[in-house]
Amino acid sequence: MPVGLGPLPVLHPVPGFRLGIASAGIKRVGRKDVVIMEAAEGASIAGVFTTNAFCAAPVTLTRQHLNSAPRYLLVNTGNANAGTGKPGMQAAINTCEALAG
Numbered sequence: 001m002p003v004g005l006g007p008l009p010v011l012h013p014v015p016g017f018r019l020g021i022a023s024a025g026i027k028r029v030g031r032k033d034v035v036i037m038e039a040a041e042g043a044s045i046a047g048v049f050t051t052n053a054f055c056a057a058p059v060t061l062t063r064q065h066l067n068s069a070p071r072y073l074l075v076n077t078g079n080a081n082a083g084t085g086k087p088g089m090q091a092a093i094n095t096c097e098a099l100a101g
Helices: 057-068 085-100
Strands: 017-022 034-039 072-076
Touching: 057 085, 072 085
Parallel strands: none
Antiparallel strands: 017 034, 034 072
16 A cells, blocks of 8 residues: 555544654654553553564664553654664664653
């Protein structure tokens, strides 16, 4: 399915789950390129991950965070975050810390 070719459909509320979008200027100013999801306290979170041996830093960090009952998920659009090495992992950690703050 092509992305970015038109307006988003209406997003209906889901009890116990909040969703927000914002512009972080990842590729261009004004584009909605960040999604933050918040699950209600006590919610169960699960993940499905690639089986590829090479994973981007955010994927590796997310696997680690699943053990600590996370409530938030931050997704950026238009940026793969792959092949960034130690600086990429530090950027992912910094992003999580900023969101937690």
